[in-house]
Amino acid sequence: MSEASQWFSLEDQGDRIVIRLTVSEIPGEEGAHVVRQALDAVFDRYPDRKIEVNISSLEYVSSAFLGRLISLHRRLVSQGRSLHLTGLPPDTLGLL
Numbered sequence: 001m002s003e004a005s006q007w008f009s010l011e012d013q014g015d016r017i018v019i020r021l022t023v024s025e026i027p028g029e030e031g032a033h034v035v036r037q038a039l040d041a042v043f044d045r046y047p048d049r050k051i052e053v054n055i056s057s058l059e060y061v062s063s064a065f066l067g068r069l070i071s072l073h074r075r076l077v078s079q080g081r082s083l084h085l086t087g088l089p090p091d092t093l094g095l096l
Helices: 028-045 063-078
Strands: 002-004 008-012 016-021 050-054 083-086
Touching: 008 028, 016 028, 028 050, 028 063, 063 083
Parallel strands: 016 050, 050 083
Antiparallel strands: 002 008, 008 016
């Protein structure tokens, strides 16, 4: 199964749902809020699946979006689930 929105595509891969962002940036607080609402809907729709968010298309990540990802991760952990972030550029960890 595959679904699409303005911001991401959704792939059902059996034991996990892959959310692949399809935009190069998520602008500001409003964009982060819209994406958060869409991701919340996906998480609620698939309560028994692992969640993977692929951000390989992003060229810019706002602090607002990072904050949304952190709060989503915390929410999933509190439910005994996890959020896997994939598609990070190779030198991302070297910047930390």
